[in-house]
Amino acid sequence: MDVLLLRHTPDPDRLVALAARRCYSSLSATAIEERLEESEINRLLAVLRRRNHLSPFEHADFTFSVGGVSRALSHQLVRHRIASYSQESQRYVEYLKRNDLPFVTPVTIRENAEALRIYEKAMKAALEAYAEMRTAGIPAEDARYVFPNSVETKLVFTMNARSLFNFFEQRLCNKAQWEILRLAARMLETVKAVAPRIFRNAGAPCMYEKPYCREDDVTCPRFPKNDTPFGKP
Numbered sequence: 063m064d065v066l067l068l069r070h071t072p073d074p075d076r077l078v079a080l081a082a083r084r085c086y087s088s089l090s091a092t093a094i095e096e097r098l099e100e101s102e103i104n105r106l107l108a109v110l111r112r113r114n115h116l117s118p119f120e121h122a123d124f125t126f127s128v129g130g131v132s133r134a135l136s137h138q139l140v141r142h143r144i145a146s147y148s149q150e151s152q153r154y155v156e157y158l159k160r161n162d163l164p165f166v167t168p169v170t171i172r173e174n175a176e177a178l179r180i181y182e183k184a185m186k187a188a189l190e191a192y193a194e195m196r197t198a199g200i201p202a203e204d205a206r207y208v209f210p211n212s213v214e215t216k217l218v219f220t221m222n223a224r225s226l227f228n229f230f231e232q233r234l235c236n237k238a239q240w241e242i243l244r245l246a247a248r249m250l251e252t253v254k255a256v257a258p259r260i261f262r263n264a265g266a267p268c269m270y271e272k273p274y275c276r277e278d279d280v281t282c283p284r285f286p287k288n289d290t291p292f293g294k295p
């Protein structure tokens with residue numbers, strides 16, 4: 063899986079704090095920014111999250127490039143509607159020009175010799191069927207119907223910080239599907255590097271200071287203890 067933060071709003075922590083201050087000040091934006099001290103940025107960002115005053119976080123955009131992921135993953139990803147997506151087209155990008163089998167193999171299958179044999183046979187059959195149909199004159203947009211969920215894809219997508227909070231909350235759950243969980247972990251790592259204050263408490267609720275478990279799953283090693291400030295999860 064390749065995950066790259068392509069672009070982001072410059073100085074995102076500062077911009078979000080400036081947008082928040084805008085709500086409570088009659089000064090011009092320039093004057094607000096001139097007076098915005100680092101300690102005030104820290105305070106404002108923490109207060110916004112606590113109060114659920116989240117619209118200022120929508121001003122900070124983050125654009126990712128992701129490759130080597132399955133269409134099973136991308137199908138889950140694009141369910142997050144508060145985002146913009148551009149995905150490699152199976153109509154215009156010709157699979158036959160690739161040398162290797164462009165499929166993602168889950169670890170459970172990779173570690174089971176018999177399952178791996180069955181899996182690779184199925185993948186090879188899909189690619190061969192695709193090639194034969196293309197040779198028979200079937201357009202790529204129809205031949206692609208033989209491809210399974212595992213077929214690799216590439217995307218560029220943009221989410222703002224508020225949408226990312228929601229994405230991380232859902233997809234960094236220990237029980238999230240492994241591929242999107244891995245993607246979310248890599249994305250959080252990259253955005254924390256450029257906006258450490260915005261994303262200070264981003265993640266699944268069990269990773270917060272006041273944890274709870276959405277899944278109510280006592281089998282999860284991260285399951286919060288019953289004596290949290292929220293009481294029994």
Ligand SMILES: Cc1cc2nc3c(=O)[nH]c(=O)nc-3n(C[C@H](O)[C@H](O)[C@H](O)COP(=O)(O)OP(=O)(O)OC[C@H]3O[C@@H](n4cnc5c(N)ncnc54)[C@H](O)[C@@H]3O)c2cc1C
Binds near residue numbers: 143225228232233238
């Ligand atoms: C553990 C798990 C299991 C799942 N299983 C399934 C499944 O079996 N089948 C399935 O179809 N999906 C499933 N999903 C996908 C899920 O239902 C959401 O579509 C997806 O996670 C995107 O979340 P979202 O709507 O919060 O995000 P976004 O689409 O980014 O929306 C962000 C927020 O905007 C608001 N919003 C957006 N659109 C609307 C709207 N139309 N009306 C009101 N409010 C809106 C909501 O507050 C929403 O939380 C699953 C997700 C998870 C995490």
